[in-house]
Amino acid sequence: MARRRSRARLPLAVMAAVAVMGTTAVAGPSVAEAGPDKPTIRYTEYGIPHIIASTWEGLGTGYGYAAAKDNICTLADTYLMVNAQRSRYLGPAGKASPGQSQNSTSNLNSDLYFQRINDNQVVERLLEQPAPNGPEPEVKEAIRGYVQGYNRYLAETGVGNITDPACRGAAWVRPITELDVYRHAHAEIIMGTADPLLDGLVNAAPPGASAAAAAAAKSPTAARRAKSARETGRRIREAMAASRSDSMGSNALAVGAQGTSGGTSMLLANPHFPWQGKNRMWQSQLTIPGKVNVSGASLLGLPAVNIGHNDDVAWSHTVATVAPFGLFDVQVDPLNPTMYLVDGAWQRMTSQRVSVDVLNADGSVGKVDRTMWSTRYGPVTASVQGIPLPWVVSAHAVRDVNMDNLRALNTWFHLDQATDVHDVVNTLETTQGVPFFNTIASDRKGNALYADIQATPNITDEHAQSCLTETGKILFNQTLRLPNVPPVSIFDGKRSACDWPADPNAVAPGLLDPRKQPRLIRSDFVGNANDSAWLANPEQPLSFPRVMGDTAAPRSLRTQELILTAQNRINGTDGLPGRGFTPENMRHLLFADNSRAADLALNATVKGCQDVPFGLVLVDGNLVNISEACPILAAWKSHDFTADSRGSWLFENYWYRLAGGKGVESLPWKVPFDPKDPVHTPNSLDPGNNAVRDSLARTVLAMRNAGIPLNTALSDAQKVTRNGEQIPIHGSIHELGVLNVVTPGLVDGKMDITFGSSFIQQVRFAADGPPQASSLLTYSQSADPTSPHYADQTRLFSAGQWVTERFTEEQIAASPALETKVLD
The missing domain is CATH 2.30.120.10 (Aminohydrolase, N-terminal nucleophile (Ntn) domain, beta-sheet knob region)
Known part of the structure; x- marks a missing residue:
């Protein structure tokens, strides 16, 4: 496909002012001159690197060096996995995370899985193919540079001097090759299959x-x-x-010209990715003057922006309902x-x-x-x-469907240079590399795009039923x-x-014709919260082959919350001033942490609690007095999961017992799901249902046994620990219908957040001028506990604060935290 160039602009005067002093980091905006032919990393607040070079190879070099500096242990562990050597160095019984879930298999099974792929030279064969099935020239150049940058950092530092104790001096930390990086990319692309099937594949006899x-x-x-x-x-x-x-999950909302106030379009990116391991995201800005200028985040170790924006387009991905x-x-x-x-x-x-x-x-x-x-x-x-x-x-x-897919690398390189949402659609159709994600985008022209155009099995409804x-x-x-x-x-x-038959309109054999896959461009809004494409906008329901998901079926409470948030803000009926989205109210609405489950069921739950005779419930052989819970829940009128809310932790644990792992429709509602009103049904929880009473009683008993007061503040119950500091985390699990999803769990025997809001970005375009953006990497840039950027953005997340993005050269130069490193 013809390459479209974004409007990357870099004044010559600024190019000449890039600071350099050998290859050491120096503070200050400018101390010497250096041409853009030397890969240059400029760090601003919170350790965010702005990488500039004159070539794709140079850009990859800067990315590889900066990524290794922040997260070399996580990256080295990933290369250990894709080279099937975890059992060799860490033992066969340890845990590996090759898929979407954390620690989902043993080191031995992971190694057997990847060794089979490596023995069959799956990745090597893909590298020999021309684009679009093989990597495009700039992809190869960037990855060549990435390897140089990673290896340079490792050589300068030395394995024995790595500051992160997780891999300091480890025999498995070594220089990498380009094949290592492509194997890592391929592992990310196939993880939608690895999770449910890896153990079965290596153990079938x-x-x-x-x-x-x-x-x-x-x-x-x-x-x-x-x-x-x-x-x-x-x-x-x-x-x-x-x-x-x-x-993993995600929310994304694109708002067009009719839904914004003071701009042409906006985007909210809110992926819910792992907080540990190879699927951590990492933030950067990548610039080649005249070719690309893109800011956002990528899965750690992939030298492109996967979710972000350039001068004209902002986009995000959400996990789709296609089985790959x-x-x-x-x-x-x-x-x-x-x-x-x-x-x-x-x-x-x-x-x-x-x-x-x-x-x-x-x-x-x-x-x-x-x-x-x-x-x-x-x-x-x-x-x-x-x-x-x-x-x-x-x-x-x-x-x-993704075993022969390295096309996703081409997809993301093209997205980084897109000029409008039509260019985004063209990229998705001509590469068909997106592995199991929806794409949501907005552009400077005032368009909002939803597209579920990806690598999908060629299974039509007729083929399936026969x-x-x-x-x-x-x-x-x-x-x-x-x-x-x-x-x-x-x-x-x-x-x-x-x-699966071959389709002449698809990029590769066995893929569904991309023109049969759903997309929608509107001027008000589109969004997705991991349900199917059906209600990207309820005013224009979409149809598509069944292989891509369901229609006329209940939506999750989180999908309802996303749609209602958009509708109420555009209509001005959410209690906030004015109509339409602004950067301020978009950020506020995400961190308001409102619970759709509480909106629908809190009052009925309180009534069910109050109606229990003497407050006594017999469950699992225990007589539990639940009367203390009734006034606590009744007082929780805000329905939010902000840090200081009381009653929210009690409601979350109760609701998880009532609804966890079940479809919304299966709960004891008085009003069932109606496909003609899918955003507001089902509703009206039955307070007299035994499941309501019993779930609440089990929750009260469990909290008392754990020594947790029923009226505990969320900040006292939901925290992460960073170097001994306990940081409260707001938000809730997805079953509660809260957009800001956080999923607590055990990590190495300690409570942490395992999944949830990760790289969050809000972008606004106007007719003229640079995009306005704010972002937040909730778990911070580095997994190294000795890094100053190990928990700094985590504290911001705890406080509900965002980082104002520095995108233009003037904004970068004005950073009081500016440090520059030139890689000669």
Whole structure:
């Protein structure tokens, strides 16, 4: 595709004023002259680097150096993972996080998974392909530079002098190669499949012939087979729903000219990414004069901006409801379970011996070998999300739509240079590299864009209904309405016609035609909070193939909250002054931490509490007096999860017991879901329902047993610890319908935030002038506890404060914290 250039402008006088003193960091705006041919890092407040160079390679060099300086241990640990060496250095029983969830598998299983990919030279083959399936020239140049920058920092510092104790002196910290970086990028792209399937893929083994024959001889009735299929489908969907509630998510809101006050458009980016590990985000500004000038954040170690803005366009991503994989049920020969039937003929599975190094308990290094099996459709798995798929009468093979995808790198490099939302759509269609994300964008022209254009399996509704197995129908269709669960297909592998067909309009075989994928451009607003594309704007519901998600189904409370926040602000009915969004009220509304669940159910909960005779409830063999909870909840009239709120922690724990892991529709509402009014239904919680009373009683009992007062302030209950300092964190889990999502959990045996608001950005465009932006990296730029930027933005987040962005050269030069490093 023709490259479009953003309006990056850099005055020559400013270019000549970039400070340099050898290669050491110096404070002050200017002490000597240096041309833009030397990669230059200018740090402003909170350690945010503004990297400028004259080439893509130079830009990558600056990014690699600065990223390593802040997070070398996290990066080195990631390269250890993608090179399948965690067991060699850290032991096989340790935990790895290759997917969206934290610590989702063992080091051994992670190594076996990645070693198979490496043995098959998946990434190397992709690198040999021309664009769009292979990386474009500027991508290669930037990654070449990134490697130089990373290795330069490591050489200057030395492994033994790394300040972060997590990897100081570690044998596994080493210089990297370009292949390491591409393997890391590929691992990020396939993580939507790795999470639910990794363990099953590395542990699938055929049964002995006698066991398979005995199972086949039992020959259950059709009714029993159908019942078993339904039960398996139900269990998988419930497991996937539970997993997605504890993994990545996001909100994003784009507001067009009709929804803004004093500007042409605005964007709120609010991804909910992990606070630890390889999926941390890292903030930077990247500039090549005349080519690109983009500010925002990327997944750590990818030298581009994934979520951010340039002079004309701002964009964000949210986790979509597309399943990036599908399964194929293949009938096997009972006497030879590695033979399977296709189109009436038996075919032989292929086997592959995978071997990884493992650190033994005595310090020696041994080997673990595993034989893995594949079919024409892909590798065989033994489970999905931990639910067994027995290899007896049939086996299940996996096809991953992203296994041959490095195109996402091209996508993000193009987005960094987009000129308007139409350019964004063109980028998404011509690269089809987005792996499992929606894209929400606004532009200077006053447009707001929602697009779910990504690498999607080519499964039309007609193809699905002709090929789905009984279990597949449960997973793919709306038989079980659970929140945000992707429609996973299980197709009849006995028919080759059920494979994903090639579409001439798609970028690669097996991908859905991008023109069939939903998009919407409006002048008021569009948004997404991890539900499907159906209600990107409720005034214009979207339709799309079922493989991309559901329609006419209940929305999550967080989706309702996002839509109502936009509608009420544009209409001026939210109690704030005026109509339309401004930077101030957009930031305020996110950190107001309002709970849609409390709006809908608090009053009924209080009534249910007050109506319990003598306040006594018998649950789980305990007689619990809940009367103390009633006035505490009644006094929580603000319905917010700000730090000083009281009653919010009690309500959160109660609501999680009542609603956790269930669809909104399954709760005891008096008014059921109505597809004609999806933003306001279901509603009216039944206060007399036993589930309401029992959930509250269990919560009261649990808090008392933990020694937590029922009226505890949120700031006393929800904190993170940084170098001994306890920092209160506002917000709540997604089930509460709060936009500012934070998910507490155990990290290395201590309470922390595992997922939640990460890189937050608010951008406003006007007809003229630079974009106005504020941002916040909630967990701060560095994972190194010795860094001054280990917790500085975390304290800002705790206080509800933002960082005013420095984007223009004048703004950068005016920073009182300015430090400059030139890489000669």
